[in-house]
Amino acid sequence: MDASRKEELRATDLLVDAIYQGGRNGNASDDPLPHLVGVSNQGGFRYIGTKEAPKLAILTLTTKEHDWPDNLDRETGIFTYYGDNRRPGHELHSTPRFGNLLLRDMFDKAHGQKAARANVPPVLIFSNTGIYRDVDFLGLAVPGVESLDANSDLVALWRMKEGKRFQNYQAKFTVLDCQVVAKRWIEDVKAGDPLSENCPAVWRAWVEKGVSRPLKAPRVLDHRSPGEQLAEDVAGRAIIATIQDYFSEDHYRFEPCAAKIAEMMLQNIASIDLTRRIRDGGRDAVGRYRIGTGPSAVLVDFALEAKCYSDSISVGVKDLSRLISRLRHRQFGVLVTTSYVATQAYQEIKEDQHPIVIIAARDIVRILKAAGFGTQRALQQWLSSF
Numbered sequence: 001m002d003a004s005r006k007e008e009l010r011a012t013d014l015l016v017d018a019i020y021q022g023g024r025n026g027n028a029s030d031d032p033l034p035h036l037v038g039v040s041n042q043g044g045f046r047y048i049g050t051k052e053a054p055k056l057a058i059l060t061l062t063t064k065e066h067d068w069p070d071n072l073d074r075e076t077g078i079f080t081y082y083g084d085n086r087r088p089g090h091e092l093h094s095t096p097r098f099g100n101l102l103l104r105d106m107f108d109k110a111h112g113q114k115a116a117r118a119n120v121p122p123v124l125i126f127s128n129t130g131i132y133r134d135v136d137f138l139g140l141a142v143p144g145v146e147s148l149d150a151n152s153d154l155v156a157l158w159r160m161k162e163g164k165r166f167q168n169y170q171a172k173f174t175v176l177d178c179q180v181v182a183k184r185w186i187e188d189v190k191a192g193d194p195l196s197e198n199c200p201a202v203w204r205a206w207v208e209k210g211v212s213r214p215l216k217a218p219r220v221l222d223h224r225s226p227g228e229q230l231a232e233d234v235a236g237r238a239i240i241a242t243i244q245d246y247f248s249e250d251h252y253r254f255e256p257c258a259a260k261i262a263e264m265m266l267q268n269i270a271s272i273d274l275t276r277r278i279r280d281g282g283r284d285a286v287g288r289y290r291i292g293t294g295p296s297a298v299l300v301d302f303a304l305e306a307k308c309y310s311d312s313i314s315v316g317v318k319d320l321s322r323l324i325s326r327l328r329h330r331q332f333g334v335l336v337t338t339s340y341v342a343t344q345a346y347q348e349i350k351e352d353q354h355p356i357v358i359i360a361a362r363d364i365v366r367i368l369k370a371a372g373f374g375t376q377r378a379l380q381q382w383l384s385s386f
Helices: 003-011 097-110 183-190 202-208 234-246 251-265 317-324 343-351 361-370 376-383
Strands: 045-049 056-060 071-073 077-081 125-126 135-143 154-161 164-175 269-274 285-291 299-305 332-338 356-359
Touching: 045 097, 056 077, 056 097, 056 135, 056 183, 056 251, 077 135, 097 154, 097 164, 125 164, 125 376, 135 202, 164 202, 183 234, 234 376, 251 269, 251 285, 251 299, 251 356, 251 361, 299 317, 317 332, 317 343, 343 356, 356 361
Parallel strands: 056 125, 299 332, 332 356
Antiparallel strands: 045 056, 071 077, 077 164, 125 135, 135 164, 154 164, 269 285, 285 299
């Protein structure tokens, strides 16, 4: 990276969804973040300051860690990030770069009063583009989500690798409604003045009042294209191919697997029962979904249809009409497919406002990765139970 490019990065404001190009040497010196925000050129969790009192935190999303699927939901502004204890051999907080320790301390302070929140470092989120070390700026974030309590936004998950159990954090952040992060404010933050005159209004509101206004971007089109439903990378396609191959001789065996996938995604399912193979009435399973908690909870009936199709075969209007026709008043449907829903069928669901939850191939990949079944070994072991 030449000197003029470095100077340009040092003076550049951060714009949401802008891509910042690094060098082209093929090594760590290509990283634009040291010049863009002043951090080191290694690690997914970087910070300026000390681990006891960080002034600025940088999180980098990567798609290379298939067991730890960091993800930004652009429609809701919720960012899911997994800590840095990603292999056995360390206690939860004893990681080389102190990432989990920093997460714990940040969330503890975020749950406190104004004085505690004032000590939470601004969090800048980037994503690797896959082109050399270029990065995409995803936004300014704060720890926590307003709809989650202090017991739910930072959770220690158990995982097993190479026969050994270990814990890692799953953290939920809110990306704030801030399109531009001024370089002047970043310099103020590094100088110890995060509430300077250059401070974004949304950051000030969070520190002073505890109110986080997320950057939400509703879809222009209600339905997803086939490409948005199919697995997006080699690892994801391998997961779907493994499932398709496992159930290729008897697609009926996919039904209990589909029911389990639905339970993973819709975690308030209270019960789910498979129907008989013969004359199932257009429903492979029926169940009840719980809305609310305790005595105030309401149970809503639903029907599930499972389609273990190859990538080249879509779920069409006929398949969905069969499910829709079986839904009674105040019921909803769930379709689980290893393929995708055809455009016409998807459009009709949305235009006619049919209450159908679509769990397509890409959703299955995301659900299984989040559950710890992102590797072939873990996936095969999980599939063997069906």
